Amino acid sequence: MAEQWNYLMDMDGVLVHEEHPIPGSGEFVAELTANGIPFLVLTNNSIYTPRDLRARLSRTGLEVPESAIWTSALATARFLDSQRPGGSAFVIGEAGLTTALHEVGYVLTDRDPDYVVLGETRTYSFTAITKAIRLVEEGAKFIATNPDATGPSREGSLPATGSIAALIERATGREPYYVGKPNPLMMRSALRALGAHSENTLMIGDRMDTDVRAGLEAGLRTILVLTGISADSTAELYPYRPTRVLKSIADLVGNSGDPFPA
Known part of the structure; x- marks a missing residue:
């Protein structure tokens, strides 16, 4: 058994559900913090900055430091900084993405850019999408923060990054490079941010197709919780399995030092 585990955790469906904390999540985060166990909260949502997300979580009663939040926007900025x-x-x-790119020294422009970078927004503009299509046609490389096709709202599903990326791809014939989950690049960038190694890090998520897959492909142990979109039978639908399936993150309270008992 590893001397100390490091934790990567999805946000929606693991810690919160529709702006409400999932029972046990606050206790688990507090336990990690009190015991000095390194962790990062991961999200494919690129709308908000870590500071914004810390404040949103705090309003639900979850105290997560800004430094412990890792978004697809941060991963995308880190990736582009390494490439060019x-x-x-x-x-x-939104601000989560533009701020992350500014912080790595990128210039945002609509004139002959190196990249078209597509993230999530609640107000997709037809004019902006048209501009993106023309810039990709003119040679800009196409990057998308994540492949999620829809996002939740109180009224129902909203089109998200993956849907708009499909529109641009259909118009241009250029497939985007997706940085966020399930790309293991997101996991590896989070590991580097945490200063951790895959051998003693685990990923907790509520989705087999993004969280568990990304964790597996990055060499992590994985835990599927059933407080999001997955049910008991969900894991059986995939050709890979998580290391453990738990009803809730609450099942780990008191066991954060040994999440895989014999």
Whole structure:
């Protein structure tokens, strides 16, 4: 058994559900913090900055430090900085994405950018999408923060990054490179941010197709919780399995030091 486990956790469906804390999540985060166990909360949502998300979680009663939040926007900025330092991008997205790109020294422009970077927003503009299509046609590389096709709202599903990326891909014939889950690049960038290794890090998520798959492909142990979109039978639908299936993150309270008992 590893001397100490590090934790990567999805946010929606693991810690919170529709702006409400999942029972046991606050106790688990408090236990990790009290015991000095390193952790990061991961989200494919690129709308918000870590500071925004910390405040949103705090309003639900979850105290997660800004430094312990890792978004697809941060992973995308880190990836672009490694590919083309000091580059330029035309961005469709919100402050979470534009701030992350500014922080790595990127210039945001609609004139001959190196990249078109598509993130999530609640107000997709037909004009901006048209501009993105023309820039990709003119040679800009196409990047998307994550492949999620829809996002939740109180009224029902909303089109998300994956749906708009499919529109641009259909118009241009250019497939985007997706940085967020299930791309294991998101996991590896989170591991680097945490200063951790895959051998003693686990991923907790509520989705087999993103959380568990990304964890497996990055060499992590994985835990599927059933407080999000997955049911008891969900794991059986896939050709891979999580290391453990738990009803809730509450099942780990008191066991954070040994999440895989014999």
